[in-house]
Amino acid sequence: MLARSEKTRRTVSFDDEDHAVPEIPVEHWDHDPGAAVERADLKTHLDAAIDRLAPDYKVVFVLRDIEGLSTEEVASITNLSVPAVKSRLHRARNFLRNELAPVFNEQAS
Numbered sequence: 001m002l003a004r005s006e007k008t009r010r011t012v013s014f015d016d017e018d019h020a021v022p023e024i025p026v027e028h029w030d031h032d033p034g035a036a037v038e039r040a041d042l043k044t045h046l047d048a049a050i051d052r053l054a055p056d057y058k059v060v061f062v063l064r065d066i067e068g069l070s071t072e073e074v075a076s077i078t079n080l081s082v083p084a085v086k087s088r089l090h091r092a093r094n095f096l097r098n099e100l101a102p103v104f105n106e107q108a109s
Contacts, residue, residue: 042103049099057092064089 053061063074064085075085 045100045103046096049096052099053092053095057088057095060085060088061092061096065093 050058050061059078060074060080063069063077064071069077071082071085071089074080074089075082078085080088
């Protein structure tokens with residue numbers, strides 16, 4: 001009876017390289033080619049809208065929202081006051097929102 005029970009209790013160590021299970025690369029489950037195309041299209045529209053920003057607003061927008069600098073850092077770099085940076089950033093965001101509204105309305109349809 002003892003010999004039979006030993007046969008069924010075979011174990012393998014996780015550290016044993018001879019019995020290692022090969023890793024199979026699996027694509028992430030949320031990868032959606034259609035979504036990737038939509039993101040690329042949106043990026044194209046966003047880049048074009050940013051290019052149409054006035055230079056004063058573009059510098060502030062890029063430094064603050066794209067580069068991730070603080071308002072104080074942007075003010076220091078551009079030699080502007082903090083309220084001026086906030087005002088320009090607000091105007092840049094409004095401009096971009098207005099420029100991209102037709103794109104989002106088109107995608108929602």
